[in-house]
Amino acid sequence: MVTWHHAAACRDHDPEIWFPSDGDAADRARAICAACPVKAPCLQLALLVEGNTARDSRYGIFAGLTGRQRRYAYEQLRESGHFATPHNWRTAPCGTRAAYRRHQRHGETPCAACRRAETAGRAAS
Structure with missing residues (x-):
């Protein structure tokens, strides 16, 4: 079975790129994510896994977003009711x-x- 992971633009890159230590490295990761055909399911997975984790506890770049940006996206989705039934969303x-x-x-x-x-x-x- 083929999953969306096989189509990810990041699959052939060093995983360290997504845990940048400076702004230039973060920009490289975001550029790769920007062209990725599976950015939406990547973000969904990150939001599901991170859940209600604090902003400062979210690391790395996923779907082109920093931890703080993902926390903001999570809060917006939760307020709109998208995380009311996370178990159903996961399935x-x-x-x-x-x-x-x-x-x-x-x-x-x-x-x-x-x-x-x-x-x-x-x-x-």
């Missing part, structure tokens, strides 16, 4: 037909990964 990651339906239930425009999954699922049916 339907973006890029699946279930997540496509979740987007629709929440009145959101489905992301590109979910639209592709829905199209592929309909074609296979």
Whole structure:
């Protein structure tokens, strides 16, 4: 089974890039993330794993965001109700037909990964 990790732009780079010690290194990591086709599921995973962790306890660059930026994104999503049922969210990651339906239930425009999954699922049916 192929997962989104195999399509990640970071997979062929030194993992240390995502834990920068200076601004130039952070800029290199962000540039790689900016062109990544799986940035959305990467951010979802980071937010899910980090959960309600404090800003200062979040390390590295994920999906092009620093720890503080991810904490802000988490707070915004939590306030909008997206983290009301994290267990259900974990079972339907973006890029699946279930997540496509979740987007629709929440009145959101489905992301590109979910639209592709829905199209592929309909074609296979």
